[in-house]
Amino acid sequence: MEVERMRAFLIKFFYYTLIVAIAYCTLKFVVPFFMPFVLAFLIAFLLKTPVNRVAERLHLRRSPVAVVMLILFYAVLVTLTTLLGTRLVLAGIDALKALPQFYSSTIEPAIFQIEEWLGGLFARLDPQLIAALETMSQSLTDALGSAVSAISSAAIAVTTGAASHIPSFFVKFLLMIVASFFFVVDYYKVASFLANLLPPRGKTMLFRIKQNGVDTLLKFARAYAILLGLTFVELSIGLSLLGIKNAILIALGTAVVDILPVLGTGTILIPWALYQLFSGSVGQGIGLLAIYGIITVVRQALEPRVVGRQIGLYPLATLLCMFAGAQLFGFWGMFALPIGLTIFMQLRREDRAAASAAAAPAAQDGPAAPPPGA
Incomplete structure (x- = not known):
């Protein structure tokens, strides 16, 4: 009996481990590879109910209503993305334009005040301690310069990498648009085909x-x-x-x-x-x-x-x-x-x-009655 329980436990353990492994590989590798089609199907799924309601109320065929609503969806999406992107770019340009003035009017005076305060503090310290602090300050300045250079290089690399991915992004976006038109028009056929697999x-x-x-x-x-x-x-x-x-x-x-x-x-x-x-x-x-x-x-x-x-x-x-x-x-x-x-x-x-609901009637019926003459 103990061996059977252990065998059942191991079977369930390996079964669920296999399911988790398949799910992980699917989400990690398969889904990103087919992401334009996945997003297109999700868009069709989200538009399914609104399309059905509009088609029923206006007594129209589902296909033209689906196409019109998908066009409206992408029009709103592109408009909002363009407006938001334009605002962000303009805000970034304004910030870069204001940066020199902000540095000269705010950061530079603050640095001078800190230097004056440190100068007054150093004047009351031991000369050997002052030399050690100056050496430490120079090392800190060099480290800060190296950090700024590293950050600048990383920013340039990120910008270059993002620019190189723009053509691929537009290709995937166009592929998603085309696929979403097929999915939204023939949603039930596609869903039925996938379910029948x-x-x-x-x-x-x-x-x-x-x-x-x-x-x-x-x-x-x-x-x-x-x-x-x-x-x-x-x-x-x-x-x-x-x-x-x-x-x-x-x-x-x-x-x-x-x-x-x-x-x-x-x-x-x-x-x-x-x-x-x-x-x-x-x-x-x-x-x-x-x-x-x-x-x-x-x-x-x-x-x-x-x-x-x-x-x-x-x-x-x-x-x-x-x-x-x-x-x-x-x-x-x-x-x-x-x-x-x-x-x-x-x-x-x-x-x-x-399982509990199925077992309850059997428990209420009790054991079967013995045959006559037993």
Whole structure:
């Protein structure tokens, strides 16, 4: 009996290990390779319900409605991307134009003040200590120059690499547009073809994953909406206490930036704080750094708890999944792995509930009655 249990355990262990390995290889290598088609299918999936509703209300065929709505979708996407990109480029140009004046009016006087303060301090020190400090200062200056050169070289390399990927990006983008037209027009044919590639049990599992996946994504969105609202409240209170004008609007914009990939509140608060410190507003600079520190600590402490409570995972398990996902798949893995684990656990709960429901009638019936004359 013990041998059978051990054999069953090993079979399940290797089975789930194989599933995890296949899923990892698929997400790590296959999905990125076919990313234009994956994104095109996701766009068709998102537009499926609006297309059906518009076609039903206007009593039109689905195909022309799908084409028109897809054109509108890409028009809005390109317009918003162009406007945002233009704003960012213009803001960067203005910042570069203002940089020399900012240096001459703010940074250079601050450096002179620091030098005067250090000069007065050195005048009261021992000559040998002064020589050691001057040597240390020269070494620090050389190291700073080397760091600036390294950063400049890295920035040039990143810019050159990004420029070299622009043609490939446009080719993939055009491929995604063309594929999305085919997918959105023949969505049900494509979905039926992909589903028929699976065995009946696989179809059922795919349908269950889809249902639980949508529910989990909604819960995930609710969790990050709570975190976004909390960040907005913290920023509003902090900026208002510092006496900053339009604190509510600035807090709203900073909170929105906080949910964007790679960016965060530090993208706005840290440069702003450094500017205030260099310009002489030491109180506001320290206050902005304090706000950033509070937001970061609260976010790190509450994110696993809030997300875990919404999607039904223990906070420590949520934190572990987010860390492992970020290490394995990068930024998006931080969200994908907790969602995948939640879907898996929900499917296990449904299977156990179905097994319990099937076993209950058999237990109530009791053992079979003995035959007559026994």
